[in-house]
Amino acid sequence: MGNPSKGSEGAGAGSSSCKGGKPASSGAAVRVGTQTFAIEKLLGKGSFGAVWAAQAVECGKEIALKEILCRTEAELRRASTERQLLHCLSRPSGTTRAASLPSLIASEAESAGPGAWLVRLAMTRVPGIPLAAAMKKTKERSRVARPEGDAATLQQRFLAAAHFSCELLRQLSPALERLSALAYHRDVTPRNILVDDAGGPAPKFALVDFGLAVDAFHWQSDENCRDIAGDGLFWPISAWFAFSHGCKALRQHPALESEYKLRLDHHSLGLSALGCLMELCGPLEGPTSPHTPATALPAAVQKLRALKGAWNKYCSNAKRFWQPVYEAFRTGCCKECEALKAAYAQAAVHKVVAGNLKALHDALRCARVACTREASLHSALALFDALLLLVSPGEVHASTAGSWAQVQSILEPACQDYQQNVAGYLQSCSSALRKQTDTVARRACGDQCLQSFSDEPNLASTQTMAV
DSSP: OOOTTOSTTTOSOOOOSSOTTOOOOTTOEEEETTEEEEEEEEEEEOSSEEEEEEEETTTOOEEEEEEEEEOSHHHHHHHHHHHHHHHHHTSOOTTSOGGGSOOEEEEEEEEOSTTOEEEEEEEEOOOBEEHHHHHHHHHHHHHHHOOOOOHHHHHHHHHHHHHHHHHHHHHHHHHHHHHHTTEEOSOOSTTTEEEEOSSSSSOEEEEOOOTTOEEHHHHHHOGGGOOEEEOGGGOOHHHHHHHHHOGGGGGGOHHHHHHHHHOHHHHHHHHHHHHHHHHHHOOOOOTTTTSSOGGGSOHHHHHHHHHHHHHHHHHHHHHHHHHHHHHHHHHTOHHHHHHHHHHHHHTTHHHHHHHHHHHHHHHHHHHHHHHHTOGGGGGGHHHHHHHHHHSOOSOSOGGGSOOHHHHHHHHHHHGGGHHHHHHHHHHHHHHHHHHHSOHHHHBOOTTSOOOOSSSOTTOOOEEEEOO
16 A cells, blocks of 8 residues: 555655654654654553654644554555555545544654564544443443432433444444445444543544554455454454354355455444443343342333343353453464364354354344333334344345445434433533543543453454464
8 A cells, every 4th residue: 555654644754853763752752744743641552553642843733643663564564554544534525524533644654673664643633532441430330339220210321321322323334434435444342432522412432543454445355365353352253253264264155254344344333332332221120139020120121131131141252252362362372373263163153153143133123122112212213223233143145234324324313312311311421431531541542452341451452363
C-alpha cells in the first residue's frame, strides 16, 4: 500500500527531538511530516505499539499519536495499511458521523536500526473511554449495590440497557458500512469502542485502532491473506474452524467461508452490543433472590434470565478455548500453537462454539417473543432484530445475511425515543464514571491493553497468526 512516510497528509522527512527512531516520551516535541506535536502523556500500550496524548504546537489541537515499531517488512506493510486507511477515512462522507472514526493528520516512518522502522501516525483524538472500561465500572458497582428489585424495576433496567446497546449499534453500523468498502477492522471489541457521555441526550460511540485491519479486496480474493487476528471471545465459528483446520479447509464449507470473508465485523459488533446489554442489565433477580422461583417473575424476565445464562455459557467456553491460544501466541511458541490447532481440530472446538452460538440465537428469539407480549417492552424489539442479524450462528451464507443498511433501517426509528427511556438510568451511570475517570483518560485512544467484559487480563487481541 505504499511507504507510510509518504502521502499528501504527512509528506516530508521532518525532524524532531525524538530522532533516529527514538520513541516518544512525555514532554518531548515530535515532528511528524510538517507539523510539530508536544507529547503530554501515554494513553495506552498494546501489541503493535503505543498511543500518546499530544497537542499540535501550531494550533493547540488535541491529537493522538500512535507509534508502531516495525521489525519486519510485513509489519511495515501492516502499518502502511493502517496509515492509508486512516487517510481514506479523513475524506468527508455523508453517510458516517464525523465522530465515529478517527482520521489521519500526519504520518512518518524513520529507521529505528537495521531492519527496523518506527512509524508515527498523528490522528484526531476521539473523545471517550473504552467501552470495556465502562462496563467494568458498571460490574463493580453492581457487585456492591446489588440492584435487585421487583419486576417493574428489572424491566426498567433492561430497557435502559437495551436502548444504550441500540444506540451503540445505530452509531457504529454506518461507520462500519463505510469502512467495509475499503477494509475490514477485524477487532471490533469493547476495547476498541469508545463511549463518551460528556454531553447530549445520548452517549457518543466511536471505533478506533485499525492495526489489524485488512484490505477488503485482498481479504476476499486471496486466501493466503486470511490470517487469524483479534480477540477469540468475539470470533465467529468460521474463525475457530480456520484456526483448527486452516483457511483452505473453509472452501469445503461455503457458509463458513463466506462468514469468514465478509462478516467478521458484523459478528464482533453484535457480540459487543449483546455483552453490553447483559452487563448493564445487572442481576435479573427479584428481591428474594436467589430463592425466588423463576415462575414468580414475568415471562419476559424469565426469558431474559435464560438469555443471560446462554451468554454466560458462551463466554465461559470462548474464554476457556481462547486463553491457551493467546498464551501460545504471546510467548511465540510455534510448537505449542501447532499442538493446539491439532487438539482443537480433534475436539471439534468450532462445533462446541457453534452449539453455544445456536443456543444464544435461540435465547434471543425467545426473549424477543416474550417482549412482544408486554407492551412496555416493545421498544426493545428492534435491538433483538438487529442482534439476530449481526450475531452469526454460522448456518447462513453471507449473501443472504443481514447487511449494515438493514441494521440501520431497523434501529433508526427505535432510537428516536432514546432520551425519554434511558435518561434517568444513564445519568446515574455517567455520574459514577465521571467521578472515577479524569479528563485525559476519558479521551484515551482504544489501543490500550484493557480487559474485556471479564476481569481476566489475558483476553487481549492477538496480532496476526498464519493459518
